[in-house]
Amino acid sequence: KANRLMKSEDTVIDVSGVKIGGGTFTVMAGPCSVETREQILEVANSVQKSGAQILRGGAFKPRTSPYAFQGLEMEGLELLKEARKETGLPIVTEIMSPSHVAKFAEEVDVIQVGARNMQNFDLLKELGKIDTPILLKRGMSATIEEWLMSAEYIMAGGNENVILCERGIRTFEKYTRNTLDLSAVLAVKKLSHLPVIVDPSHATGKRWMVKDLALAAAAVGADGLMIEVHNDPENALCDGAQSLEPKAFDKLMKSVNSLVTAL
Ligand code: PEP
Ligand code: MN
Numbered sequence: 001k002a003n004r005l006m007k008s009e010d011t012v013i014d015v016s017g018v019k020i021g022g023g024t025f026t027v028m029a030g031p032c033s034v035e036t037r038e039q040i041l042e043v044a045n046s047v048q049k050s051g052a053q054i055l056r057g058g059a060f061k062p063r064t065s066p067y068a069f070q071g072l073e074m075e076g077l078e079l080l081k082e083a084r085k086e087t088g089l090p091i092v093t094e095i096m097s098p099s100h101v102a103k104f105a106e107e108v109d110v111i112q113v114g115a116r117n118m119q120n121f122d123l124l125k126e127l128g129k130i131d132t133p134i135l136l137k138r139g140m141s142a143t144i145e146e147w148l149m150s151a152e153y154i155m156a157g158g159n160e161n162v163i164l165c166e167r168g169i170r171t172f173e174k175y176t177r178n179t180l181d182l183s184a185v186l187a188v189k190k191l192s193h194l195p196v197i198v199d200p201s202h203a204t205g206k207r208w209m210v211k212d213l214a215l216a217a218a219a220v221g222a223d224g225l226m227i228e229v230h231n232d233p234e235n236a237l238c239d240g241a242q243s244l245e246p247k248a249f250d251k252l253m254k255s256v257n258s259l260v261t262a263l
Helices: 037-050 074-087 098-107 121-127 144-156 183-191 200-204 207-219 246-262
Strands: 013-015 018-020 026-030 054-056 091-095 110-113 134-137 162-166 196-198 224-228
Touching: 018 026, 026 037, 026 246, 037 054, 037 074, 037 246, 054 074, 074 091, 091 098, 098 110, 098 121, 110 121, 121 144, 134 144, 144 162, 144 183, 162 183, 183 196, 196 207, 200 207, 200 224, 207 224, 207 246, 224 246
Parallel strands: 026 054, 026 224, 054 091, 091 110, 110 134, 134 162, 162 196, 196 224
Antiparallel strands: 013 018
16 A cells, blocks of 8 residues: 555645645654653744744653653643644654554644554554554664555555654664665655655754755655754753754754755
8 A cells, every 4th residue: 555556646644734745845843752841832832933834742752771761651742732732733742552542543643653663563553543644763673665564554454644754774883873864765755655754863863963964855855854853952851962952943944945945
């Protein structure tokens, strides 16, 4: 179902009125984690002013260490909903457990499957039974074929609203957190009709690289971006080093918008 041979025209996904795919360019932005009401409302308002169309924020966080901040969980989800109400921005947040699928389907606009759960097939099967758009991140060691097969799991169940997200893969290189595979954008667009966005924040782990790689993503034809933005990156509870301050995000949006218009 994800195969381009089955459907030649690009799939356009409607996220509560915001279109993803088919020639539009959509930016999702916000903090790695929802931390406090003040934080999420401040970041939501600022990314909206800069032109982001969707608000991101983690409530359930897949942390490498069990002792690291795990997210505000359901309280984080409530705060995201409050930020949506205040700004009108649809929200995307990560799901970790199949037991949360029904609640997320009711309450969020896009359900994110993180890199670590890309092959959690039980979770993918549950997500196939709803019709909420799914943002499927590429697993950190997944081939393009494995990634598309995970999309296929969701689509096979009947949910064809899948957005792919390239977020960097693990290679021998250690300078960056991951290695951003921009050729995967071209490959996926050839192999599939699904939209694909790029997350240069998790791909690099370094805020100074984010804007240039966002531009590169737009240049290779990605359908949009996911960017981490924090009002106080130095004190962020998660991923501060890769998070842009609102001012830097505003600059990124101006550059990306002028490139996208020129393309
Ligand atoms: C995230 O988006 O905050 C995240 C954990 O991303 P990934 O699954 O790509 O590591
Ligand atoms: Mn993060």
